[in-house]
Each structure stands twice: as structure tokens, then as C-alpha cells.
Amino acid sequence: xxxxxxxxxxxxxxxxxxxxxxxxxxxxxxxxxxxxxxxxxxxxxxxxxxxxxxxxxxxxxxxxxxxxxxxxxxxxxxxxxxxxxxxxxxxxxxxxxxxxxxxxxxxxxxxxxxxxxxxxxxxxxxxxxxxxxxxxxxxxxxxxxxxxxxxxxxxxxxxxxxxxxxxxxxxxxxxxxxxxxxxxxxxxxxxxxxxxxxxxxxxxxxxxxxxxxxxxxxxxxxxxxxxxxxxxxxxxxxxxxxxxxxxxxxxxxxxxxxxxxxxxxxxxxxxxxxxxxxxxxxxxxxxxxxxxxxxxxxxxxxxxxxxxxxxxxxxxxxxxxxxxxxxxxxxxxxxxxxxxxxxxxxxxxxxxxxxxxxxxxxxxxxxxxxxxxxxxxxxxxxxxxxxxxxxxxxxxxxxxxxxxxxxxxxxxxxxxxxxxxxxxxxxxxxxxxxxxxxxxxxxxxxxxxxxxxxxxxxxxxxxxxxxxxxxxxxxxxxxxxxxxxxxxxxxxxxxxxxxxxxxxxxxxxxxxxxxxxxxxxxxxx
Amino acid sequence: xxxxxxxxxxxxxxxxxxxxxxxxxxxxxxxxxxxxxxxxxxxxxxxxxxxxxxxxxxxxxxxxxxxxxxxxxxxxxxxxxxxxxxxxxxxxxxxxxxxxxxxxxxxxxxxxxxxxxxxxxxxxxxxxxxxxxxxxxxxxxxxxxxxxxxxxxxxxxxxxxxxxxxxxxxxxxxxxxxxxxxxxxxxxxxxxxxxxxxxxxxxxxxxxxxxxxxxxxxxxxxxxxxxxxxxxxxxxxxxxxxxxxxxxxxxxxxxxxxxxxxxxxxxxxxxxxxxxxxxxxxxxxxxxxxxxxxxxxxxxxxxxxxxxxxxxxxxxxxxxxxxxxxxxxxxxxxxxxxxxxxxxxxxxxxxxxxxxxxxxxxxxxxxxxxxxxxxxxxxxxxxxxxxxxxxxxxxxxxxxxxxxxxxxxxxxxxxx
Numbered sequence: 038x039x040x041x042x043x044x045x046x047x048x049x050x051x052x053x054x055x056x057x058x059x060x061x062x063x064x065x066x067x068x069x070x071x072x073x074x075x076x077x078x079x080x081x082x083x084x085x086x087x088x089x090x091x092x093x094x095x096x097x098x099x100x101x102x103x104x105x106x107x108x109x110x111x112x113x114x115x116x117x118x119x120x121x122x123x124x125x126x127x128x129x130x131x132x133x134x135x136x137x138x139x140x141x142x143x144x145x146x147x148x149x150x151x152x153x154x155x156x157x158x159x160x161x162x163x164x165x166x167x168x169x170x171x172x173x174x175x176x177x178x179x180x181x182x183x184x185x186x187x188x189x190x191x192x193x194x195x196x197x198x199x200x201x202x203x204x205x206x207x208x209x210x211x212x213x214x215x216x217x218x219x220x221x222x223x224x225x226x227x228x229x230x231x232x233x234x235x236x237x238x239x240x241x242x243x244x245x246x247x248x249x250x251x252x253x254x255x256x257x258x259x260x261x262x263x264x265x266x267x268x269x270x271x272x273x274x275x276x277x278x279x280x281x282x283x284x285x286x287x288x289x290x291x292x293x294x295x296x297x298x299x300x301x302x303x304x305x306x307x308x309x310x311x312x313x314x315x316x317x318x319x320x321x322x323x324x325x326x327x328x329x330x331x332x333x334x335x336x337x338x339x340x341x342x343x344x345x346x347x348x349x350x351x352x353x354x355x356x357x358x359x360x361x362x363x364x365x366x367x368x369x370x371x372x373x374x375x376x377x378x379x380x381x382x383x384x385x386x387x388x389x390x391x392x393x394x395x396x397x398x399x400x401x402x403x404x405x406x407x408x409x410x411x412x413x414x415x416x417x418x419x420x421x422x423x424x425x426x427x428x429x430x431x432x433x434x435x436x437x438x439x440x441x442x443x444x445x446x447x448x449x450x451x452x453x454x455x456x457x458x459x460x461x462x463x464x465x466x467x468x469x470x471x472x473x474x475x476x477x478x479x480x481x482x483x484x485x486x487x488x489x490x491x492x493x494x495x496x497x498x499x500x501x502x503x504x505x506x507x508x509x510x511x512x513x514x515x516x517x518x519x520x521x522x523x524x525x526x527x528x529x530x531x532x533x534x535x536x537x538x539x540x541x542x543x544x545x546x547x548x549x550x551x552x553x554x555x556x557x558x559x560x561x562x
Numbered sequence: 563x564x565x566x567x568x569x570x571x572x573x574x575x576x577x578x579x580x581x582x583x584x585x586x587x588x589x590x591x592x593x594x595x596x597x598x599x600x601x602x603x604x605x606x607x608x609x610x611x612x613x614x615x616x617x618x619x620x621x622x623x624x625x626x627x628x629x630x631x632x633x634x635x636x637x638x639x640x641x642x643x644x645x646x647x648x649x650x651x652x653x654x655x656x657x658x659x660x661x662x663x664x665x666x667x668x669x670x671x672x673x674x675x676x677x678x679x680x681x682x683x684x685x686x687x688x689x690x691x692x693x694x695x696x697x698x699x700x701x702x703x704x705x706x707x708x709x710x711x712x713x714x715x716x717x718x719x720x721x722x723x724x725x726x727x728x729x730x731x732x733x734x735x736x737x738x739x740x741x742x743x744x745x746x747x748x749x750x751x752x753x754x755x756x757x758x759x760x761x762x763x764x765x766x767x768x769x770x771x772x773x774x775x776x777x778x779x780x781x782x783x784x785x786x787x788x789x790x791x792x793x794x795x796x797x798x799x800x801x802x803x804x805x806x807x808x809x810x811x812x813x814x815x816x817x818x819x820x821x822x823x824x825x826x827x828x829x830x831x832x833x834x835x836x837x838x839x840x841x842x843x844x845x846x847x848x849x850x851x852x853x854x855x856x857x858x859x860x861x862x863x864x865x866x867x868x869x870x871x872x873x874x875x876x877x878x879x880x881x882x883x884x885x886x887x888x889x890x891x892x893x894x895x896x897x898x899x900x901x902x903x904x905x906x907x908x909x910x911x912x913x914x915x916x917x918x919x920x921x922x923x924x925x926x927x928x929x930x931x932x933x934x935x936x937x938x939x940x941x942x943x944x945x946x947x948x949x950x951x952x953x954x955x956x957x958x959x960x961x962x963x964x965x966x967x968x969x970x971x972x973x974x975x976x977x978x
Contacts, residue, residue, distance in 0.1 A: 057636060058649075058966040060942060064640045065647050099746035115645040129745050146744070149803045160744070502739070502957025525740075547645040552957055553691070555740040559802035 064547075070116040073544035075291040077118035081177050081229035082106030083189065083221065083281065084236050087530075088180025089208065090123075092516035092523060093157075093557070095131025095144035096182055096208065100516075103524030103554055106178050106233060108531035113231075116546045123178040124212040132164030133207050135200055139164060140207060145517035146560035147510065155510070157517040161562040166211075169197055174212035175223040181209040185239045185269060186277040186468075187260040189220040203265065225284045232285040233534065235295035235486070236278065237468045240269035241461050245300045246520065248407050248450040249457030255464065268460055271467035278468075282475050291542060293482035293534045296469040298490035301458055304509035305408045305519035307494070311400035312356040313414050314443065321415060321443065325351045328443065335394060338376040342369055347398045351443075358399040359406070359414055359442035364449055365456035370395030389425065389438065397446040403455045408509070408519040410451040414442040421445050482541035484533050498529065502552040505529060513556045528554040584682045584701055584909060585819075585843060587874075587896075588631045588657045591932035591973040595920025596878025597892025599837035601825035602768065602778035605880075606975055607661040610675035610709050612823075613780040614721030615766040617663045617671040617711035622977040624665075629932060629973020630658040637684065637910055641691065641961040648690040653700075655683045659973075663709075673709035673723070678702065680729070680818055682909050689748050692959050693736040695947060696908045697750065703729035703787070703818065707764065722765030727818070729787050730756035737796075737807065738952055747798040749805070753812055753853065755792035760785050762818075774829035784820035784847055789813060794855055810857035817847040819869075825876075833883070837892075839876040845869035845899035866949040867906075872899040878918075885924065890934070892918040903958075905945035910963045912943040922975070930975040938967040 062069060082088050082104075089096055090104025101107065101123050110121030126133075131144035148158035181188070183206055188194050195213025199205030214223050224232070243266045244251045251266025260273050285292060300306070316322045329350055336348040347366075351357040374391030378384060400406070406414075418439045425435035439445050453461075469487065476483040490507075492498055493514050497506035505526070506512035509519055514526040522530065528551040535546050590608030593600040600612030607625040609616040633655030639648045659677040666672055685698035704727070711721030734752045741749040766780035792814065796807040825839035846869060853863040878892035894916040905912075920934030946960030 058638045058940070058964040060638060060640060060962065060964055063638075063647070064642060064645050070645065099742070102746070112645060147802070147804070153803070155804060502952050503955050547643055550641075550644050550646075552952075553739050555742060558742070558744060559800045559804040560744055561802050 064115065067117075070547060071545045072113070072116040072118075073539070073542040075538060075542035075544055076230040077113040077116055078230045079119055079177070079227060080106070080110055080113055080121060080231045080233075081224050081227050081285070082109075082180060082233045083224045083285065084180045084234060085184045085239050086180065086182035086521060087238065088178065088233070088235055089182050090178075090180070090527065091182045092518070092521045092527075093131070093144040093146070094142060094516075094518035094521075096126055097129045097131035097144050098125050099129055099555075100131075100144075100524070101125055101178075103527050104178060104180065105527040105530040105534065106180070108528055108549060108554075109233070109534055110177070112531070112535055112546050112549065116544060121177045124172045124174065124176045127166040128164060130160055130162045130164040132166070134164060134167045135197075135207065136169060137167070140200070147517060147557050148559075148561050155559075157510075158562065160560065168200065168207045168211045172212040174214050175227055176212060177227065179220055179224040181206055181220055183208065183239060184220065184236065186237050186274045187269065189236060190277050190280050192217045192219050194220065221281050221284045225287065228288050229285060229290045230288075232290050232292040233294070234281060234285065234292065236281065237274060237297050237472070238300070240274055240468065241297070241464050242300050242520070244268045244457075245453060245461055246305060246407060248448075249453050249460070250450045253460040253464070255460075268464045271464060271471070274468050275471040278471055279475060282479055282481075286479055291481065292479075293484060293538050293541075294472055294476050295484045295486045295530075295534070296472045297465050298487045299465065300461060301405055301453065302491055302494040302507065303520055304507050304512070304515045306405040306453060307507065308408050308509040308519060309406040309411045309414070310356070311402060311404050311406060312358045313406065313411075314351060314357040314359060316351070316353050316355070316357070318415070322353070325353050334377070334380060334382070335390060338373055338380060341376050342372055344369065349397070349399050358401060360397055360444070360446045361400045361404060361442070361452045361454070362396050362446035362448055363398055363454045364396060365454055366396045366398065368395045385428075385430070389428070389430065393438065393445065400447075400452065403458075405453040405458065406447070407451055407453070410442075410447065413451065414447070416441050418445045480541070482534070482537040484530075484537050486530070486533070489529075489533055493529075500529075500551045505551065510557065517557055523556040524554040525551050525556050584680050586633070586655070586657055586679060586681050588633070588936070588969060588971065589659055589677050589679060590627065590661070591629045591920060591934040591971045592627075592890065592922065592975075593878075594631075594936055594969075594971060595890035595892060595918055595932075595934035596837055596880060597839075597876040597894045597916065597918050599825060599827070599839040599876045599878040599892065601766070601780050601823045601839050602776040602827040603835070603837050603878075604768075604776060607663040607673065608659075610661040610663060610673040610707060611659070611677055611679075613766040613768055613778045614673060614709040614711050614723060614764060615719045615768040615780070616778060617673045617709065617721055618665070618669065618713045618719045619768065619770070620663055620665065620671065622665070624662070624976075624978050626660075626662045626976045627932070627973060628658075628660040629971060630656055631969050631971035632656060633683075633967060633969050635938075635965070635967035637907070637963060637965045639690075639692065639907065639910075639961050639963050644691075646691040646961065648686055648692070650684055650686050652683050652685045655681060657681060669713040671711040671721075673711065675705070675707040675709065677705050677707075679705060684909055686907070689736065691961070692907045693748065694739045695735060695906055695950065695959055697734045697736065699731070699733045699908050701729070701731045703727055717770045719768045720766070721768075722763065725762040725764060725783075725785070727760045727762065727785055727787065729758045729760075731758075731789070731792075731816070739957065741800070741805065743798045743800050749796070749798045749800070749807070751807070752795045752797070753792050753814070754795070755789035755814075758787050758789045760787055776827045777825070779824045780822070782821045784844065785818040786815050786847075787818065788815045794853075806857075806859035808857060808860075810855050810860060812853050812855050814851065814853045816851065819847050820844040833881055835880040837876075837878040837880075839874075841874040841876070842871060843874070843899065844871050846871050848899075866904065868901055868904050869899040870901055872897040887924070888922040890918075890920045890922075892916075894918075896938075903946060903948040905943075905963070906947045907959070907963070910945070910965060912940055912945065912963070912965075914938050914940045914965075920971075928977055930977075932971075932973040932975060934971045936967070936969040936971075938969070940965040
């Protein structure tokens, strides 16, 4: 009988011990996944806003948590990866403070206006991320929003004293290890066993997002003379990029590098159509006959000057192209004034028309209107209005001549004309050749971000539960600034990197389900 | 500017509850020890549940059994493609029972049963990979069953009675895979209903055609629990007309399926009894779980279940070892009603094998202590729930599951 109790007790113990279910092979066990010939112990990510997890026009905590390096590090942790630190901001508003004064905007949220239309709006609130209260760097994520290739190797880029003049970067000033530190030296000081590098986007992007308002500096090898919206010389890029690869591989680290996407395939340039003028718009449609009658005289002058292709005419039944100023066109202002006077226009009107339309034409499918032009097209250009009134033009006439994109040609900053796109494409191709060449030379994993983004923009990329596209707001790939990815977009980037790492290093690191990552946040202030 | 169309319809496309698991077969310590057989066993007032017809064959004037179980049940989940891993930290379930039978005459007996044949308690870590299907759930239903049993001649008896059910449910899940408020907190809903009442019935027949041989059959009706006044509590909802989730009332119905059991028992060599039961649970009544929110702005939730009818095969043996002790053991094979592609993580049950044992300790002629345990063993299973949709697109949730359950039980029996 005693034995019976013993056996029952034993059975109970065995039963309880096996109570916790356990897989034959558990994914969290060491050895389930393999990092191959790569060593994920200390992963350091270097780059710009994309690496930082910037989204919706700002850097905020939940965006940083969905940065592609943080997602990658989470997967690396299944294959020997260690802790991954990020310079998290102080809140989910995203704006930065310099000595208590806000110097960058808060994030965008998707807000529904009084008419029920959703659209991006700045999130209201007082941000709390003070860049002078330094976060203690360096961090595993050394992504610095706004950084260009040569900034990463520039001493003083994190000196808070240089922030007000634009000589230093407010994001890096928060966590630079010293006023003369460089991003790349801070990154290298962590002795990475593995790194990622994605840099160069801003070397062309700021030119693009400014509508080509900067200068193509190809041929100028001194970046200290560049303006913020200029295109970086490819040799300057190559030199900076090469120095970064050298610094990051000095300790024998493996790594993954990304080339640069075609900036003109992002929603910032593809959302506002060149034919943005809707005849059913009550503020525009009824004016079309008058506008066409006015432009008829100008069109005759264009014809007389041998440039009939510059003619401007609006359709009453279909959307019409906006009027733009194309700086790559020959300036025919003086000739135009003469022809108009000869055609019976008075001196004042002819002069105003001549100057206003000397490089004007209607936009076409080859022009890219920037996202931010949506809010000014069809609106009164107050600067031009005041200028005309100052010249003695009656207020009513001045108003009629100062409507952005209809009577007043959209200025350079609102439109990327083909000549500007060519400058960007040429520089991008040169940078990408450098990146891929150095990747091959150093046996690094290489992500063809250009090809993949083009796929997102053309066919979209299917995932569990949908198709990721570049469509603004609804596509899921891009955040509300039209430039930076959403968390889901960054998850795709992380997967692309992991796939290439697995291929290059013989690793078996798992990817993530990008459907689990967020897109945009709805919120009404 | 081109008008932006915001397509995100944050569907409430998911699961409220339970897989095959919300039937909890723990209705008596003596029966459980024998593989939860009992439709043809005449040994205690547990018959109130197993087959009311048998009560009239009990030898004692009054027989009362009461007891309970501790259900230690957990689930692990992983997805090898993504490295996702989760394990439940479910509270200990405590099904209970109380049965009484009274022999009024030698051909008439009355009985009363209170028991809990349905229930589920599963708690994953909040915001785990399948949190859009369930974070945690607690379902309880108490059955109260007055019973009468008649003998018709010497070998046949019939019995049955009405069943009154009072149930409650508390269920929490995230609204989608990604919806959060501004601070990144996942949007979630808790549905809470209690005092959901309904009636059903049970009836059985028992035949004793030969010495030691008993044959039984029992039918239990389906009972549809209709929760018309549940509370739906939404948390972490963005402040936006695009996400119109405000606290409201909700209604939903949950079927407790009909069940047919036939069985046989045979006593031999004085001390030995063998029993076999076959259960058929008519789960096909559970086609879909639909939640209708009272607030018209909130999209209703439709969740396909498509359960199939399922069988359980039970075997038990009893040995009257000594005057003091009766020993029991059993085994059953439990077929899951969940079909491929409808494997939801609320109670992820695939087919299982149950191993049982137990004993009765006779304290005196009147008092017995009944003990039992059950080890329910599940194989690792690769499964998915394919009927989850976001914005009209299916987003299957798949992975590998493994469950286990260990259930010790203890009860007392009083006879006179």
C-alpha cells in the first residue's frame, strides 16, 4: 500500500513537471537560428534620418522603435545579437527644443477636417526633447536625420553651438560624445562586430525636395562651400563613403550597405499631379473663359517668337496642367515685352506679362510637383501681389495675376523639371556605383534599395494581409511627410537587409511579418 | 489637391473565443479517473451528469458527491519564419461539481446536479503576435440540473431533466495588428457579459441485459447562450473620426453543442469493471461568432469558426483493490472540432490523448474521498487561422502550437 502511494506521488510529480508544454525545438533556443560567418554581438547602424527611424516629418519614440536597425537588431537577437541602444527622443510629439525654443516641427498625424476629408496635420503640443540636455552617446543607432555623406566625417557636426547657424546638426548635438566628435568616430568607438551603412540620400534629396532650388555642385570638391540644398559632388561622396567603410571595417566587422533609391519615385514627388487644376472647382472653373481669353494674346506672342509649345490654355472639361516657371528654358522676357507692345498691349501690362511669363510653360507628365505644392496651388501668392501693388497695379488686377500655378507660374521650389531630375539621376548613379563597388571590394552584404523601392512604387510588394505601395496615405509604405517610410516600410527595409545578410554570410536569421508594423496614425488635434 | 481616401476600415475581424477547448470534460472524480466514462457505470451520483437513467439503479438511499479540479493548462506558440514566440500564463481553472440522488421508491429516484462543463481560461502576454485574435479570455458556465429517473421493469430505466445555465465571459483582444493611439499603445477591446441565462435538457436510457453488463445512452441538448447586453470597452483608441470606437453594448451568441454518448460497462471477477464510452459532440452548430455592436458607427465583427462534429473515445477500468481502496485508470482520444485553417489561439486544441488515473479511499461506510488526475497530451501542430481580414484582405495567423494540461482533482462522496 505504501508503494501505491509512492507511485501515485511519483506520477503526480512527473505529471506536474511535464505540465509546461515545450517544443521539440524552440525558436528562442541558442542555435535555432545561425548568424553564419557574421558576428552579431555588437551591431552599429550608421546613416541619416532613415536609419534613425524618422517618420511623419519628425523623430519620435514610437517611430524610433520601428527604425529598420531596431527591427533588425530584434531579429539579430535570435542569432547571437546583443543589446541595441538608440538615442530615443523624449516624447511622441517629435519637435526639438534649443534652449527651450522649438526649432523643428512636431510630427504629422492624419487629421479629418471639417468637411470630412483626411489629410496630414501637424500634431499640436509642446515638445520636450531639449537638444542641450545631452543623451549619453554613443548609441548603437548612429542615424542622424539630415546628415549628408560628408557630414558623418565632419568634426563639429554635433557641436550644439553650431546649431543656430546651421553649421551643426541638432539631432547629433543631442548625443555627440564631444563638440568635435564625428558621427563615424563615435560609431567606430563601439567596436562593432557588424554594421549597417545607408548614407547619401540627403546629398540629392534636399535638392529634390526643394524643387531643385539648390545648385548641382558636381565639380566642386569643397563641401564646406555647399549650400543646404545642393547636390554633392560624386568624388566628395566617394571619399566620405570610403572613409566610413574603412572606419567601420577596421576591426574586421561584417556589414550591410544600401544604395540610394530614385528619390523621384517617392510620394513627395508623385502625389500632386501636373494637371492639378480641376474645372469643377468653383474657385477655378468659372474663371476659365476669362483666363483663356487673357492667355490668347500671350499665346499669339509665343507663336510669333517661335515657341508655340509654351502656349497656355485651360480645359473646361478635363483637369488642366498648372503653369510653371522652367529655369532651363531660354528667358524670352525682353522679346515677349516687345511683341506684346507691338500687339497692342500697354507698356505696363506688357512688361509685367513679359517678366512673368519669360520662362513659363504649362507643366507636363515629365514634371514632378512636390507634395507641399498642394497647399499653395490656386492660392494667392501674397509676395507677388504686394510686389505688383507696389508697382502701381490696381489691387484687383494684381490679385488676378498672382494666383499660384494659374496666373503666376509655380516657382522653382515647387516643381522638379526634367533638367533638375537629370542632375539628380546622374549624381545618384555615380553614388550608387561607389556604394556597390565598395560593397563588392569589402565582401559586404548589399541591398539594392533602388530596385526595391521602384517595385514598391510600380507594382507594390505583397505581404501577409495586403500590398505595400507608395500611394500617399493609403499605400502603407510612406509616412505623412511623403519622404520617409512608415514602420511597415522600415520593416520591409529590415527584411531586405536580413535576406542579403543571410545570403552573404550564410546566416539563417528570420525576417519579420511587415503586416505587424504600423503605418500612419490617425488623430484629430 | 487630389482628395485623399482613407481606406483603413479597422475591422473587428476576429475571434471571440474558444476552439474545441471550451468543452471541459471534468464532471466527476470517479469518472475522470476512468477516462471520463460513465454513461453505463452505476457507481455514484455522478450519474446525474453522465446518465440520469442510472440513478434509479444506485443502491443507496441518498448519495451525494462533490468535488473539483485544478486545471493547469498552458500553450506555447512560435513562428519559425519570424522567430515570434509566446507562451500563456493562464490562471488555474477550477471546474467543480455537486451531485445528489435520492431513492424515493425502488422504481423512482430524484437527483440534482450543479456542474461546469464549459469553460476556458487562456491568457497570453498582452500584445503578443496573435493579440489581434486574443489577449486573454475567461469563460464560465454553471449548469443546474434537476433530474428524475424511472425503472421500467427490471432491466431498463430512463431518466432526464431540464438544465438551467448561467454563463459569463470576459474577453480581450487588440483591434488589429497595428492600430495604436498616439503614444503607441495598442488599441484593444474588452467584451464582458455575465448573467447570460438559458435552458436546455438531458435524457438517457440504461439497460442491464445480463449480470454485470450495463449499456447506456445519453443525449444532452444544444444550448445557445445569447448575450444581448454585453459591455464592450474600447481602450487606447486614437482621437479620430476614422476610428469611431467608443464604449458601447454588444450582443453575441455562443453555442454549447448537443452531445450524444453511448457506452457499455462490464463487471467481472468480482473486483473488476471495464467501461467504454463513445461521445459525439455536434459542433457544426458553431459556424461563426458574430459580435453586433450597438453603436452603429462601429463595424460589427464576423468570425468564421466552421467547427465540425467531433468524437471522443473513452476507456476506463476499475479495480476494487481492498475494502479501503478502489483504483481506477483510463484513457481517451479526443478529436478536435477545429478544421484546417480555422485554428484560433483562444484555446488551440488539436487532437489529444488523455491519460487518467485515480482512486477512492473509503473513510467509512458513508464517507469516501475520490482523487483523480488527468494528463492531456497534445502533439506539436502547425496550424493557421485564415479567416482574419484587414481592409478586406485575408491575413492568416499561423505558427506552431503545443498545449498541455495537467488536472488533479479531489472530491468527497457521502452515502446512506
